[in-house]
Amino acid sequence: MRPTLVTFRALFDAGAVLRATVMVLGALALAFVMFAKAPTALAVPQNGGNHSKPLDATEVLARISGAYRDGAVADRVSLVATPYPVIEGPLPARAIRRAVAIVRTARSTTQFPMAKLELGELRICAQPGSTTAIRQGDREHAARFAIDGDPTPSKLAQHLPMLAFPQLWLALGHETSEPLTSLTGVVTWESAESVAAGSRRLLVVRGKSATHDVVLSALAGTGRLDSFEITPFGVAGAKIVGRCAAIAPGDPASWGIEVGSRAIVKTLGELRATPGVIEPGATILDPPLQTMDLRAWSLLGELKSRSGQRPAAAAMILFTRDASAPMIDAALAGVLRAEVALDLESAAPTPLEAGAGLTTPPSLLSLGVACLARDGFDAAALTKIGEAWREGTRSVLARVLPQATPEPVLLTWTGASDELLGRLAPGAACAVVLVGEDLRLLGVIELYGKPGEEAMIADQISAIAGELRWPNSAE
Secondary structure, rough: OOOOOOOHHHHHOHHHHHHHHHHHHHHHHHHHHHOOOOOOOOOOOOOOOOEEEEEOHHHHHHHHHHHHHOEEEEEEEEEEEEOOOOOOOOOOOOOOEEEEEEEEEEEEOOOEEEEEEEOOOEEEEEEEEEEEEEEEEOOOOEEEOOOOOOOOOHHHHHHOOOOOOOOHHHOOOOOOOOOOOOOOOOOOEEEEEEEEEEOEEEEEEEEEOOEEEEEEEOOOOOOOOEEEEEEEOOOOEEEEEEEEEEEEOOOOHOOOOOOOEEEEEHHHOOOOOOOOOOOOOOOOOOOOOOEEEOOOOOOHHHHHHOOOOEEEEEEEEEEOOOOOOHHHHHHHHHHHHHHHHHHHHHHHHOHHHHOEOOOOEEEEEEEEEEEEOOOOHHHHHHHHHHHHHHHHHHHHHHHOOOOOOOOOOOOEOOOOOOHHHHHOOOOOOOOEEEEEEEOOOEEEEEEEOOOHHHHHHHHHHHHHHHHHHEOOOOO
């Protein structure tokens, strides 16, 4: 039985023991900050050697920290938590909880420290003086927290306790005497080594607190995190593994969150979806779509016909007449980039993916959906929309896939805009909606017409697809 998709909320609310274990992730990097110096040159063996070589833990941690303090960086982080006790339900006997996040940080001698996080439907931006958070589906509220000075991890934890990512500590933390977390206490880093991992070299540092074992692995060539593990003592089978992949960070100037007319609330719990909005995890009805020549078209039927060795998923670009051409083009480009990336991952899995035993990434069906009011369409309007779509897609395909000859991206339309876009992203002029082959809603990505949204969409689709890639069997 395929495990159910677990959102960040489920990951962090799967019982007191699991919550305590997940909290370790944020605490992990506290110990790193005591070594946050300029990168130290390390004598790392060449990739040709398969032997391991002991290194100085202080130097290794300083190099890793330095990699996150040299401008803007971003990681896609896949979290896999094996909790204890066993959770009954449709999951494997040893329940596994999985979530994927995007963590962007910026820190340098010329860049004030800040961070942007995408955690499921949450978007969080931390910068000097304040932290702002919004939730996809809630267009009425925003959470804002004042902080004193730079957004260090200890300050963020006062309002955002689920921020459990070493990257935050590496880039933003600068205290030297804090414990790892109130749960783990201070970690003593005991050893470090350079080890071969296929064609790569990893810097591995190991530490221990009074309650947990900690292992941190980074790429020897860059110092960027590759993975981390946290194992509590005396809790059989419990472990959290974070696997990290570097992605393009984008311009930190575009990371800010515009509050607009939203009401400011004081807690994340007050960020709630607007009544009637369909949230990720729910199963939607087969939307009433038609082709541009007025034939009925079934999304469910198309997904079922595509399902085979790879699971199928759809990326629907929903747009109204109010959506600008650049906004639609950014959505299409982001979706196409994600489609190509998933195909490449399926054709050539990395050693890390193969070693983790992850299921095959989904095959992505990309399509446009013109959302019109029930009385707001006619033959002339459909013709004009179709012409604009063909012109836009030709331009985007030539830019994104210049060496390929891809098929045109299908365009459909619906006269039930309120029932579709109005319930998935109310008030939005354009949104990318991800659904699984069983019409389970996987995620909604709203567009705001800001720079860098193309890359953001591709990253978020990859993150959502990553949550579908469960291990083939429980370890």
